[in-house]
Amino acid sequence: MRDRNGNPRRPGGGCVVGAGLACTSWWREREGSSDEAVCVDADGATGTGTVSVVEPTVSVMRSAGRLVVDRRLHAGEIARFTSHVVCGPAASDCNIWTGAIGADGYGRYYLTRQGMGLCVRPHRYALAMACGALAAGVLGLHECDNPVCVKIAADGEIEHVVAGSQGDNMDRMVKMRRGGGRYVVRRGDRRGVRRERSVALREAVRHGWDAAAVETALLGNQPTLW
Secondary structure, three states: EEEOOOOOOOOOOOEOOOOOOOOEEEEEEEOOOOOOEEEOOOOOOOEEEEEHHHHHOEEEOOOOOOEOOOOOOHHHHHHHHOOEEEOOOOOOOEEEEEOOOOOOOOOEEEEEEOEEEEEOOHHHHHHHHHOOOEOOOOOOEEEOOOEEEEEOOOEEEEEEOEEEEEHHHHHEEEEEEEEOOOOOOOOOOHHHHHHHHHHHHHOOOOOOOOOHHHHHHHHHOOOOOO
């Protein structure tokens, strides 16, 4: 394992409570925080919990680099990914990520590739899983306006996560502010509120899909825009 500067480091000195694993290393969203973290054991299995001892992060966030997901080579990684997803029954329903969620309200998925800890956005991993690889610079865009959705729709179905550029993302943001998203979401969905909504969605489906709980999590206690 190496730090952000590429220097070798030994895992240890931190503890993740509630992960259910004997941790050999762990990753946290923000350095110096006590937010949710991912623990990795000696066999590469992961679990989520809360950091109880502060230590610098040990992973590299790869938000738009080249990402390859080979169904044979990365079978275990894919199985672990799908274990953190709850699928809605209808075409319009999202498939919701139930793993770690960052301060920005988007999911976090921890990988170990060639001895290096990597963190990727789950919706982008889902895109790479569907097509085999994503080129550097290709983003995952949420047509459903739900940052914890990882659903890749089949041809002819309602779109959820789609591939696009940063330019596409900016254009879409302008359109969404003007016309609203597919879901009735909270007024003023800023970064902090977005994370609250994402965490509420995760908890709403923690034990299986619950349409009423999902709707409540999406709306919160705010009035609709229309």
